Amino acid sequence: MRVTIDDITVDVEEGTTILTAARKIGGKIVPPAMCWYSKLKGSGGKCRTCLVKVAQSSAKDPRPMPKLVASCSTPVQDGMVVQNITSPEVLEARKAIVEFLLINHPLDCPVCDQAGECDLQDLSFLHGMVETRSEEPRREFPAIDIGDKIKLNMNRCILCYRCVFTADQITGKRVHGVLYRGDAPEISTYIQNVIDNDFSGNVIDVCPVGALTDRTFRFKSRVWFLNAMDAHRDCTHCGGKVTAWMYGNEIYRITGRKDKYGEVEEFICNECRFEKKNFSDWIIEGPRKISRESVISANHYEKLIKPSIIHPIEGTTEKQE
Amino acid sequence: MQLISGRSVVVSNKKMTFWEKIYLPAVLNGMRITFSHLFRKKATIRYPEVKREFAEIYRGQHVLKRDEEGRERCTACGLCAVACPAEAITMIAAERKPGEESLYREEKYASVYEINMLRCIFCGLCEEACPKEAIFLTKRIVPSDFERDGFIYGKDKLVEPLDPLKRIDVSKRETKEVLEFKKDKSKRHNQ
Numbered sequence: 001m002r003v004t005i006d007d008i009t010v011d012v013e014e015g016t017t018i019l020t021a022a023r024k025i026g027g028k029i030v031p032p033a034m035c036w037y038s039k040l041k042g043s044g045g046k047c048r049t050c051l052v053k054v055a056q057s058s059a060k061d062p063r064p065m066p067k068l069v070a071s072c073s074t075p076v077q078d079g080m081v082v083q084n085i086t087s088p089e090v091l092e093a094r095k096a097i098v099e100f101l102l103i104n105h106p107l108d109c110p111v112c113d114q115a116g117e118c119d120l121q122d123l124s125f126l127h128g129m130v131e132t133r134s135e136e137p138r139r140e141f142p143a144i145d146i147g148d149k150i151k152l153n154m155n156r157c158i159l160c161y162r163c164v165f166t167a168d169q170i171t172g173k174r175v176h177g178v179l180y181r182g183d184a185p186e187i188s189t190y191i192q193n194v195i196d197n198d199f200s201g202n203v204i205d206v207c208p209v210g211a212l213t214d215r216t217f218r219f220k221s222r223v224w225f226l227n228a229m230d231a232h233r234d235c236t237h238c239g240g241k242v243t244a245w246m247y248g249n250e251i252y253r254i255t256g257r258k259d260k261y262g263e264v265e266e267f268i269c270n271e272c273r274f275e276k277k278n279f280s281d282w283i284i285e286g287p288r289k290i291s292r293e294s295v296i297s298a299n300h301y302e303k304l305i306k307p308s309i310i311h312p313i314e315g316t317t318e319k320q321e
Numbered sequence: 322m323q324l325i326s327g328r329s330v331v332v333s334n335k336k337m338t339f340w341e342k343i344y345l346p347a348v349l350n351g352m353r354i355t356f357s358h359l360f361r362k363k364a365t366i367r368y369p370e371v372k373r374e375f376a377e378i379y380r381g382q383h384v385l386k387r388d389e390e391g392r393e394r395c396t397a398c399g400l401c402a403v404a405c406p407a408e409a410i411t412m413i414a415a416e417r418k419p420g421e422e423s424l425y426r427e428e429k430y431a432s433v434y435e436i437n438m439l440r441c442i443f444c445g446l447c448e449e450a451c452p453k454e455a456i457f458l459t460k461r462i463v464p465s466d467f468e469r470d471g472f473i474y475g476k477d478k479l480v481e482p483l484d485p486l487k488r489i490d491v492s493k494r495e496t497k498e499v500l501e502f503k504k505d506k507s508k509r510h511n512q
Binding site: 108109110111115130131132133135143218219220221222224225295298299 | 396397398399400402403408414415416427428429452453505506507508
């Protein structure tokens with residue numbers, strides 16, 4: 001199947017979505033995704049940030065699709081022509097979606113632990129506008145503790161349902177979900193039920209905003225002051241491959257290893273995430289590559305290049321170690 | 322040999338005249354210049370008694386502001402520290418407990434906030450980065466000290482006094498753009 005996205009043509013298998021095809025190309029033409037998660041079945045189609053324009057449905061039917069489509073749930077057809085960042089219509093729609101997502105968002109980034117690695121923050125920085133047009137009061141909920149490890153800030157939630165899918169598919173037994181309908185839905189547990197499954201901590205990693213955060217890391221530091229290190233250990237529950245967020249030799253928090261789209265490579269267990277915070281528990285592999293554009297890379301000097309010295313007589317260049 | 326600069330001077334061993342040999346006119350001329358400086362306007366001032374006039378936006382010692390109700394504005398977001406080119410600012414955040422609402426404005430606050438005044442270059446980027454209007458630079462000069470430790474200013478020196486009469490006025494530092502921004506209803510969510 002041949003599909004053209006923003007004038008770049010790529011061959012993909014039948015049944016792949018436009019978003020997956022775009023990720024195969026990579027770069028700036030990949031539509032952002034807030035709710036779709038490649039490792040969770042059934043996710044996607046809720047946040048509408050990945051809307052793209054289909055200028056030509058297929059080689060057989062060259063008509064454009066009448067409306068913008070969600071690229072995360074639309075399968076490609078042979079000869080399809082898609083426009084993402086080359087279409088002003090898409091950019092305009094995305095701006096409007098960001099405005100909608102921020103209608104009830106408290107914008108308490110200075111307090112929020114997710115700041116610096118928050119998908120909504122990045123998205124609104126790139127596509128959002130400076131002003132707010134809504135004058136209505138924002139929805140407010142008190143922050144509650146789900147168990148002794150996870151904090152739920154319902155104010156910040158954008159209802160992407162990722163945590164619901166994670167609890168269904170990774171932990172096996174789900175005790176939380178989305179209550180109510182229309183403009184009043186909220187994430188909640190069944191009468192303050194505690195989430196205590198072995199893999200329940202993964203809802204923190206999949207949350208694109210700061211709605212679900214780690215209580216063991218609550219207000220400990222900001223992510224850009226920490227060094228992200230790849231680390232591993234022998235774990236009986238999971239693969240044990242994690243990112244350790246360190247300050248000197250102290251481990252402040254453990255998360256899964258996230259790729260450039262903010263998705264974890266491997267889900268990790270609660271024992272690794274919450275209980276192993278000693279330097280001796282882990283084998284440190286080395287610094288994790290984090291995009292230069294990210295604030296996490298600010299003030300970090302990863303690689304020191306010393307100037308090479310030219311020998312005054314022989315004229316040979318010797319590299320300083 | 323032709324020199325590239327073309328500014329070379331040929332040294333001459335010309336004999337001095339009688340007036341030049343006694344050196345007296347040259348010495349007297351030197352004395353005249355020296356004494357004429359006594360009657361000029363002085364470049365220095367007698368500092369602790371006399372103080373220079375500072376610009377309203379002089380960048381001196383920092384202050385951590387409180388709001389109208391006396392609550393600390395700083396929420397330890399770390400933006401000043403990441404903006405600081407000299408890496409002079411460090412902080413440790415803590416969670417506000419129930420009953421401390423009159424002390425701290427937000428649910429998070431800085432339990433430790435330190436500025437190393439020896440590292441600080443008074444560029445004012447922290448003031449610019451602050452989303453909460455908490456840190457400002459003031460007209461005050463950082464006093465000298467005998468110990469290096471004395472230059473690490475903690476919250477005891479940085480936070481302004483609770484007494485409304487002893488508050489530090491920074492209203493002059495707010496530019497026209499800032500005041501317009503504050504009035505704009507559509508940008509209220511940023512405040």
